[in-house]
Amino acid sequence: SQELEQSPQSLIVQEGKNLTINCTSSKTLYGLYWYKQKYGEGLIFLMMLQKGGEEKSHEKITAKLDEKKQQSSLHITASQPSHAGIYLCGADMGPGHLGGADGLTFGKGTHLIIQP
């Protein structure tokens, strides 16, 4: 079963509109990471959240982690064409996961298209 669920899978938004992407886990997370990927390229780190209730912003992007540390949202205000791409959440699921690797588990991604 998928341990990290992202929604929606894809999103088409008119330029200038706001949007929200969600990332949900059935387990309490030790850390939550948001990345952006342009098609056919590597992932660019956006933000990291570790504390329950934490919120971080960078330019027009705001990420929040709920108090239970099981759900995170990524909110983009006044979207622009440069925001288009794939947004992925990655989670630190804690000790013992992935054989003790401490590696990140990733969601399937959200494809964001900005319509002019």
Next chain:
Amino acid sequence: DGGITQSPKYLFRKEGQNVTLSCEQNLNHDAMYWYRQDPGQGLRLIYYSQIVNDFQKGDIAEGYSVSREKKESFPLTVTSAQKNPTAFYLCASSIHLGQKDGYTFGSGTRLTVV
């Protein structure tokens, strides 16, 4: 500038061939990772390495092999045993396992079986 370099950007493999994907970092990171990305699947961990001369299998290691002879380098070999190798491969590194301040990713290699 520090970063991770993956090469080649595009790679074509014939049936039955082994191919090696290169990943080099000059960030002085201890930990390195290989992920595979398929449409609609997200990223899946193939192998990871905590330090030089040590590596561990991830979720989908079958048909792949790695080496970590130098801190800077973590090449991935896709062997003929990998039945469906066509995918986008991403290499990443972090300061060390347990240091959770994010991964740095390379720009990826797209492998296609012809």
